[in-house]
Amino acid sequence: MNKSVAFFGLGHMGGPMSANLIKAGFNVTGFDPVKELLNLAAEHGVKKSASPLETITGADFVLSMLPNGEDVEALYIDDEKLLDHINRKTLVIDCSTVAASSSRRLITEARKRGLRAIEAPVSGGVAGAVAGTLSFMCGGEAADVDAARQLLQHMGSNVFHAGSAGAGQTAKMCNNMLLAVHMIGTAEALQLGVDNGLDPKVLSEIMLKSSGANWSLEKYNPYPGVMENVPASNNYEGGFMVKLMCKDLGLAQQAATASKTYTPLGSLARNLYGLHLMAGNEKLDFSSIQRIFGRTN
Numbered sequence: 253m254n255k256s257v258a259f260f261g262l263g264h265m266g267g268p269m270s271a272n273l274i275k276a277g278f279n280v281t282g283f284d285p286v287k288e289l290l291n292l293a294a295e296h297g298v299k300k301s302a303s304p305l306e307t308i309t310g311a312d313f314v315l316s317m318l319p320n321g322e323d324v325e326a327l328y329i330d331d332e333k334l335l336d337h338i339n340r341k342t343l344v345i346d347c348s349t350v351a352a353s354s355s356r357r358l359i360t361e362a363r364k365r366g367l368r369a370i371e372a373p374v375s376g377g378v379a380g381a382v383a384g385t386l387s388f389m390c391g392g393e394a395a396d397v398d399a400a401r402q403l404l405q406h407m408g409s410n411v412f413h414a415g416s417a418g419a420g421q422t423a424k425m426c427n428n429m430l431l432a433v434h435m436i437g438t439a440e441a442l443q444l445g446v447d448n449g450l451d452p453k454v455l456s457e458i459m460l461k462s463s464g465a466n467w468s469l470e471k472y473n474p475y476p477g478v479m480e481n482v483p484a485s486n487n488y489e490g491g492f493m494v495k496l497m498c499k500d501l502g503l504a505q506q507a508a509t510a511s512k513t514y515t516p517l518g519s520l521a522r523n524l525y526g527l528h529l530m531a532g533n534e535k536l537d538f539s540s541i542q543r544i545f546g547r548t549n
């Protein structure tokens with residue numbers, strides 16, 4: 253019999269991830285408080301659910317892809333108290349990007365109830381979610397991560413086991429701090445070239461084959477019109493919202509303070525993204541940081 257998945261959070265990432273599970277033959281029941289997203293997921297074959305409790309009925313896996321740690325802790329522990337209702341055979345997989353402490357709390361509370369849970373934050377963006385090529389950075393027991401592979405492999409190309417509870421989130425936090433830094437650097441270099449007479453497409457081609465090459469340039473060019481099918485060529489709509497990048501950069505700075513690590517570029521990136529957010533851009537894709545350098549509106 254096909255395995256069943258309860259899927260929470262059908263947004264930019266959860267929508268295409270759940271569609272890939274349907275394609276792989278899983279029975280997916282989805283829940284999102286936003287009705288339009290539920291209807292959109294239903295078009296891909298996701299069964300609509302009216303409540304969190306109804307969603308988990310008979311599930312082999314419970315998977316969540318929520319905005320932040322408060323949402324995750326509210327769903328599983330504090331408000332909906334899902335952990336008190338999940339069957340012991342079920343594996344809980346939280347793919348949201350949250351603080352390592354939130355993941356540790358989720359996994360510890362699950363274990364107290366005899367349940368298995370792991371964190372599995374992702375990298376690869378909406379394009380990776382659509383293509384099923386995400387990288388998962390798991391934290392938790394090795395046996396539980398191995399059990400999750402049968403599901404995760406249908407949404408991603410890489411499933412890493414970073415270590416015990418919280419380690420996956422630590423890896424994700426480091427990755428996203430670096431992503432923010434090279435996105436800002438890429439945007440600033442492109443603007444410098446344009447302001448000095450270069451075509452941003454030509455400059456991008458040159459830098460891609462030179463020592464400035466990086467993921468932002470290769471997969472997610474922030475300059476409008478250089479690359480098709482990226483948010484920059486769609487008024488910075490879709491993708492990874494500025495407010496979520498600000499959350500991740502905040503997590504990185506909290507961790508840096510706690511571990512007494514100096515992260516000057518991470519700190520600057522957080523401030524630049526914070527000012528960009530305060531200027532009314534919280535829902536735009538994070539590559540819209542290009543706009544702070546001017547002349548591309």
Ligand code: NAD
Binds near residue numbers: 319
């Ligand atoms: P999103 O805001 O588009 O989607 C999150 C969805 O969760 C929303 O539709 C929201 O209504 C829903 N939600 C909130 N509380 C819920 C609950 N209790 N039950 C069910 N649904 C609930 O955000 P996204 O871009 O899909 O990102 C989701 C997570 O993935 C975030 O933690 C983000 O940091 C991370 N992430 C995003 C990207 C990206 O490129 N967008 C890439 C990697 C990681």
